Amino acid sequence: MQIFVNTNYDFVKYRFVAVAFSLIVMAVGFALFQKHGINWGIDFAGGANVVLKFRDQVPMDKLRADLADASIQQYGKAEDRAILIRLPRQRTESDYAGQVVARLNRDLNPEAATSKLDLNFQGRDRLTDLLATVDPDNKGTRPDARAYYAKVAENIINKRSELGIFTSTQQVTSAPGVTTGIARVLNERTFIGAFNVFGQETVGPQVGRELQQKAIWAVVLSTLAMGAYLWLRFDLMFGVAAVVCIVHDVLVSLAFLGIINGEFSLNIVAALLLIVGYSINDTVVTYDRVRENRRKLKTRATLEEQLNLAMNQTLSRTLLTSGSVVIVLIALILFGGKVIHEFAMILLVGVIAGTYSTVTIVPAVAIAWNNLTGRKHDISGPAARPKVEPLRDDTQRKRKAV
Amino acid sequence: MNRSLWWKIALIIAILVVYVVVLIPGVLSDEPIRRGLDLKGGTHLVMRVNVGDALVLETDQASEALKSQAAKNNLPVPTTRRVNPTTFVALPPPGIGSADYERLAKDYLPAFDLSRTPEGAMQFKMKPVSASAIERDTIDHAVETIRNRIDALGVTEPLIAPESGNRIVIQLPGIDDPGRVKDIIKTTAVLQFRMVEGNPGPDVKSALDSVGPNIKNEVDVLPGTREDELGRAAGVEYYAVRKTIPVTGTDLKNARVQKGRLGEPNVGFSLTPDGGRKFADLTGANVGRRLAIVLDNKVVSAPRINNRIEDQGVIEGTFTTQQAADLALVLRSGSLPASLTTMEERTVGPSLGKDSIHSGVRASVIGFVALILAVLFYYHGAGINAVLALLLNLVIILGMMAIFKATLTLPGIAGIILTLGMAIDSNVLVFERIREELRDGKTVRAAIENGFSRAFGTIIDTHMTTIISALFLFQFGTGPIKGFAVTLLIGLFASVFTAFFVSRVIFDFWYKPQDRPQTISI
Numbered sequence: 001m002q003i004f005v006n007t008n009y010d011f012v013k014y015r016f017v018a019v020a021f022s023l024i025v026m027a028v029g030f031a032l033f034q035k036h037g038i039n040w041g042i043d044f045a046g047g048a049n050v051v052l053k054f055r056d057q058v059p060m061d062k063l064r065a066d067l068a069d070a071s072i073q074q075y076g077k078a079e080d081r082a083i084l085i086r087l088p089r090q091r092t093e094s095d096y097a098g099q100v101v102a103r104l105n106r107d108l109n110p111e112a113a114t115s116k117l118d119l120n121f122q123g124r125d126r127l128t129d130l131l132a133t134v135d136p137d138n139k140g141t142r143p144d145a146r147a148y149y150a151k152v153a154e155n156i157i158n159k160r161s162e163l164g165i166f167t168s169t170q171q172v173t174s175a176p177g178v179t180t181g182i183a184r185v186l187n188e189r190t191f192i193g194a195f196n197v198f199g200q201e202t203v204g205p206q207v208g209r210e211l212q213q214k215a216i217w218a219v220v221l222s223t224l225a226m227g228a229y230l231w232l233r234f235d236l237m238f239g240v241a242a243v244v245c246i247v248h249d250v251l252v253s254l255a256f257l258g259i260i261n262g263e264f265s266l267n268i269v270a271a272l273l274l275i276v277g278y279s280i281n282d283t284v285v286t287y288d289r290v291r292e293n294r295r296k297l298k299t300r301a302t303l304e305e306q307l308n309l310a311m312n313q314t315l316s317r318t319l320l321t322s323g324s325v326v327i328v329l330i331a332l333i334l335f336g337g338k339v340i341h342e343f344a345m346i347l348l349v350g351v352i353a354g355t356y357s358t359v360t361i362v363p364a365v366a367i368a369w370n371n372l373t374g375r376k377h378d379i380s381g382p383a384a385r386p387k388v389e390p391l392r393d394d395t396q397r398k399r400k401a402v
Numbered sequence: 403m404n405r406s407l408w409w410k411i412a413l414i415i416a417i418l419v420v421y422v423v424v425l426i427p428g429v430l431s432d433e434p435i436r437r438g439l440d441l442k443g444g445t446h447l448v449m450r451v452n453v454g455d456a457l458v459l460e461t462d463q464a465s466e467a468l469k470s471q472a473a474k475n476n477l478p479v480p481t482t483r484r485v486n487p488t489t490f491v492a493l494p495p496p497g498i499g500s501a502d503y504e505r506l507a508k509d510y511l512p513a514f515d516l517s518r519t520p521e522g523a524m525q526f527k528m529k530p531v532s533a534s535a536i537e538r539d540t541i542d543h544a545v546e547t548i549r550n551r552i553d554a555l556g557v558t559e560p561l562i563a564p565e566s567g568n569r570i571v572i573q574l575p576g577i578d579d580p581g582r583v584k585d586i587i588k589t590t591a592v593l594q595f596r597m598v599e600g601n602p603g604p605d606v607k608s609a610l611d612s613v614g615p616n617i618k619n620e621v622d623v624l625p626g627t628r629e630d631e632l633g634r635a636a637g638v639e640y641y642a643v644r645k646t647i648p649v650t651g652t653d654l655k656n657a658r659v660q661k662g663r664l665g666e667p668n669v670g671f672s673l674t675p676d677g678g679r680k681f682a683d684l685t686g687a688n689v690g691r692r693l694a695i696v697l698d699n700k701v702v703s704a705p706r707i708n709n710r711i712e713d714q715g716v717i718e719g720t721f722t723t724q725q726a727a728d729l730a731l732v733l734r735s736g737s738l739p740a741s742l743t744t745m746e747e748r749t750v751g752p753s754l755g756k757d758s759i760h761s762g763v764r765a766s767v768i769g770f771v772a773l774i775l776a777v778l779f780y781y782h783g784a785g786i787n788a789v790l791a792l793l794l795n796l797v798i799i800l801g802m803m804a805i806f807k808a809t810l811t812l813p814g815i816a817g818i819i820l821t822l823g824m825a826i827d828s829n830v831l832v833f834e835r836i837r838e839e840l841r842d843g844k845t846v847r848a849a850i851e852n853g854f855s856r857a858f859g860t861i862i863d864t865h866m867t868t869i870i871s872a873l874f875l876f877q878f879g880t881g882p883i884k885g886f887a888v889t890l891l892i893g894l895f896a897s898v899f900t901a902f903f904v905s906r907v908i909f910d911f912w913y914k915p916q917d918r919p920q921t922i923s924i
Contacts, residue, residue: 006841051754093450095588095744098581115722123579125555126724133723157578161443161752198754200580202747207448218878222871229870233863270813270875270883274820274890277871281827281864288860317834320780321827327776328823331769332816337761339440340816347820 007312011359012304012367018360022248029255036258041265042201044215046089046208048097051075051198052104053082053165055120059108059194066107067100075198076338080164082198089205097200108194118193119156119186120166127153130189136181152177165196215269219250222276230284237377238287241365242280245357249279252353253346260345267343274347278325279354282318283362286310294379303370303377307363315359322355410907418794421801435803437575438811440882441759443752444575445583448745451568455740456540457487457533464511464526465490471506480524488528491519500524537568543739545570550735551586569745573881580749582728588742590698591732593651595684596643598692598704602626609640620645624694626701627720641701643694648684653677655713657733659726662718667726669717671733678713686710695719697729748881762815769819770796777826781833783923787908788829791900795825798896799889808892811885821893827864828901831857833924846919850909854902861901865894 042049058081063072067085075082090096105112105121112118117130131149139145152175159166159175166172169192173183203211223246231239250272257268289310297306329351332344370377425434439446465482472479480492480503494500503524507516513532517525528536541564548570552560561573577583599621600612606623613621621642628639657671673681685693685707694704695717702719721729750758774792778785799818803810836853844852869891876887913919 051751053753093743093745095584095747097747097749098584098744102581123577123582125579126582129724129727157752161756164753196751196753197580197749198751200747200749202744204745207746214878218874222874225870225874226867229866266879266883267813270879270886273871273875273878274868276874277868278824280867284863284867285831285860288863292856313838314834317830320830320834321824324773324776324826324830325820325823327772328769328819331772332765332819335761335765335768336816337758337765339758339812340762340765343813344816 007315008308009312009315010308011311012308012363015360015364015367018356019364022252022357022361026251026255029252029258032258032261033254036261038258039261039263041263041268042086042203042208043266044208044212044264046203046205048085048087048100048203049199049201050085050087050097050100051082051200052085052195053080053198054195055081055165055167055192056194057081058083062108063104066104070100082164089208091205093204093206095202097202101197101200104195105193109191111191112193115189117190119172119190120160120193120196124150124153124157127156127190131182131185134185134189136185137179138181149182152182160196164198166192168192211266215266218269219272219276222273223247223250226276226280230280230287234287234291237366237369237373240369241362242283244365245283245354245362246276246280248357248361249275249350249353252357253350256349257342257346262342262345265342267340268346271343271346271350275350275354279350279357282314282322282355282358285314285317286358286362289314297379299379301379303375304363304367306377306379307366311359311363318355318358322351325351407907407910410903411911414794414904414907418797421797424801424804425797435800435810436807437755437759438809438814438882438885439573439575439748440750440812441755441762441810442575443578443750443755444573445577445580446746446748446881447572447574447584447587448565448747449570449572449587449742450745451541451544451570452741452743453537453540453568454487456536457528458484460513460536461488461490461526461528464514464528465492467510468492468503468507468526471510472503475502475506477502477506485525488533489525491523491525493521493523540739541568541570544742547736547738548572548587551732552583554731554735555583555586557583570742576752577749578752580747584744584747586728586732588744589728589732589738590741591651591729591735591737592698593654593733593737594647594694594696595649595681596645596647596694596696597684597688598694599642599644602628602639602641602704604637604639606640609642613642624696624699624701626694626704629720641694641704643696643701649673649677649680651733651737653680654733657730659723659730660716662716666718667721667723668719669721669726669730669733671715671717673713673715675713681715682710682712758812759815762812766815766819770822773823773826777829781924783912784833784836784909787905787912788826788833790908791829791905792822792825794904795822795893795896795900798899799893802892802896803889806892808888809885810889811882813882813886814889817886817889818893821890821897824868825893825897825901828857828861828897829905831860831864832901832905836922837924840922840924846913846922847915849922850913854906854909858902861898865898869894 060072063085067087069088071086073084073086075084085100087096087100105118109118109121117126119127128146128150131153132146135145137148139148155177156172156175159171163171169187172178172186172192178186223243226246227239227243230242253272253275257264262268287310290306293306293309326348329344329348332340333348336344461484465484469479469482478495478498480494482490482492484490492503494503504516507514507524507526511526514526514528517527519525545562545564549562552562552572552574557574557577559575561571563571565571572587574583599617600609603609603612609623610618610621622645623640623642625638626641628637653673653676655672655674655677657669659667660670662668689707689709692704692706695702702717705718717729774789777788781788796818799821802808832853835857836849839849839852840846872887872890872894875890876884879887913922
């Protein structure tokens with residue numbers, strides 16, 4: 001199967017329309033950023049995130065009353081009974097998420113004040129300590145006694161990890177290795193708490209500020225590095241065009257983030273950095289072809305004609321490779337889960353923007369540059385380029401119509 | 403058949419075998435490739451060591467040393483005042499010249515520069531080189547102490563590394579009770595034994611009032627827990643304790659949980675020979691008085707000394723078994739030289755980790771299958787070639803990760819499948835080129851030759867740009883994102899190899915030059 005064989009689209013002609021379109025997209029995106037403000041995630045804004053899974057219905061009213069300045073939203077599906085609590089940045093550095101979790105534990109688990117152990121809240125070390133102290137299976141002081149109880153505790157906590165949360169003592173005692181003696185201890189000395197902590201994050205104000213700077217520098221420097229590499233491999237005009245193209249792709253991706261009001265997180269920066277490196281690939285392939293053609297072309301050709309020829313020759317490759325990445329990204333978006341969802345979305349937009357800018361923005365910049373620098377990139381005929389080395393088996397080659 | 407082709411095939415098979423062999427023991431074990439904290443569950447902590455604490459301590463000790471040396475040399479004791487963490491001012495009593503003190507300072511305070519304040523007092527400022535040495539030592543000591551504590555907790559494969567800005571990065575895989583671990587890491591655990599003066603009182607003033615006026619300057623008032631008759635906590639009371647600290651936690655040899663007479667948990671300790679001597683002197687001289695056991699500037703208990711104690715003792719207090727166990731642990735592992743402040747914490751519970759692996763792998767498998775189908779659909783026979791290259795690519799990525807003990811993270815899983823999506827690019831470049839050459843009327847062999855040689859430069863360029871950005875990603879990212887950058891880098895190198903070498907060998911194998919092939923499925 002073949003598509004886009006011997007195409008002859010006049011891409012160059014539509015470049016101004018395309019530039020205008022890109023500008024509109026960016027303007028809409030940034031207008032939305034202006035309106036909503038940038039939705040800085042915890043990584044950059046600082047603050048704390050806590051993900052909790054509840055045994056019963058989520059006690060929203062109580063949580064809201066307890067954590068007045070927090071935003072509380074559902075995490076995953078409603079029947080998961082999990083929530084994400086987002087807390088704003090604090091002035092001082094502290095173990096903020098930890099403090100909040102400790103407070104919720106105190107408020108939502110009345111039994112926490114007793115010396116009973118919370119099977120949904122505490123870990124295997126505590127459980128091992130408890131079992132080894134009470135020693136229901138009479139292992140005594142044998143050296144493997146602690147290891148024996150540690151194994152049981154591990155099984156119980158693993159079971160919790162599988163289930164997400166314990167909802168009944170039945171589930172606890174059905175873990176492998178739980179003997180009747182151990183079950184009795186569990187019944188007497190432990191309880192099933194109201195929630196299990198799925199995750200907690202604190203980013204102090206200082207770390208947030210530093211990450212912000214690091215992210216900006218990483219994106220800016222990698223863009224410049226890309227321009228420098230292409231300048232070395234090709235020429236200055238192309239280096240500049242490539243940088244403009246990258247800036248375009250990054251800005252369009254950011255505009256998309258603004259449109260979906262997505263959270264600006266570390267993963268988004270990772271996606272942007274990848275866009276910087278990947279979206280330029282199409283452009284490299286196209287310009288590679290321009291360079292190759294320059295050696296072969298035997299008649300006059302303006303830069304516009306050279307670009308159109310190269311873009312048409314590489315069009316099917318450009319679309320195919322973007323297509324293969326798009327297939328993968330769609331799979332990641334649909335099935336990858338929450339954490340990589342936005343990451344994959346931004347990448348998808350970046351890849352599409354990268355392909356689009358290759359046939360629109362890059363020619364626009366290159367042609368403008370060429371016009372400003374006295375049209376040095378036009379080919380005035382074979383006489384003008386005497387140093388071209390003849391290519392092997394090029395003699396019979398039928399040159400395509402320009 | 404061409405011998406060099408056989409060699410190439412042998413090489414590819416050898417590489418395949420090596421990687422598969424590397425992977426087999428991994429697949430059989432629990433963890434084929436090391437999983438990052440986001441998949442395994444665990445805690446990533448960035449703590450700042452407040453080195454100022456150590457500087458203050460050093461400065462205070464220096465001013466105390468000046469005073470005690472003055473007393474030893476029969477000089478009037480100067481009044482001292484700390485003006486900032488590294489500087490203190492000493493003022494001799496009125497009418498006394500400072501020359502003698504300066505001589506003392508030269509001998510006993512070599513780490514301090516002496517200057518004059520406008521008021522004529524002596525100002526001692528710590529030399530920058532001494533200050534930075536203390537800061538360095540403090541960080542090293544803190545890392546060491548934290549390592550001891552984490553080892554005592556039995557965390558497998560922890561990472562504890564100092565970082566610029568007086569920070570320590572701590573990564574603890576598989577932690578399921580982050581609150582407790584953080585408490586244990588952060589407890590300063592400075593243990594002191596100090597004599598109690600006067601009587602404890604409900605507030606600072608009453609405690610201070612109960613001591614004689616002549617020693618008011620020689621005591622600190624510290625809070626402690628008041629106990630009722632049954633030994634349960636019942637509010638706060640304050641103790642006046644001597645400023646001199648005869649015995650400290652560094653004199654401890656060991657500490658462990660034990661049970662008291664009523665079965666209540668407490669912490670028993672034993673002392674080093676040197677510490678034992680000091681403790682014996684202290685208790686021998688003060689039978690009948692109260693000794694405060696001070697932990698992190700709080701009085702844990704203040705038992706009455708019944709007789710001279712040499713090398714063992716018990717810390718009683720209102721502990722739960724867990725608190726007693728944790729206290730024994732931090733005492734065993736030594737005190738921190740300075741307090742710690744949490745700058746960043748990222749904890750992923752084991753449940754969330756399992757969820758992430760599940761959805762990450764599912765998405766990758768679906769993406770991979772879709773990719774294979776698309777390639778086969780579009781390139782037919784040559785598609786098989788690309789798929790083989792892709793599979794080998796996957797084996798190489800996983801094998802390299804196992805060999806280099808790279809960490810697989812959730813973005814890393816996405817990175818692998820994304821790399822495969824990108825790796826197709828190299829095949830597409832070659833295939834499209836071959837098709838183009840065929841359209842231009844080349845023979846099959848010439849088209850293959852030209853396809854590969856012409857596409858080479860382009861493939862290198864496209865890979866270089868992505869490698870550059872992967873390097874920035876590595877430099878920028880922490881944890882999961884670093885994992886992503888690593889898989890991306892490995893994948894890019896693997897992709898050059900498979901698309902260029904392996905795919906070429908497969909073409910050469912199917913369309914041998916001596917057969918003069920007339921058609922090609924592409």
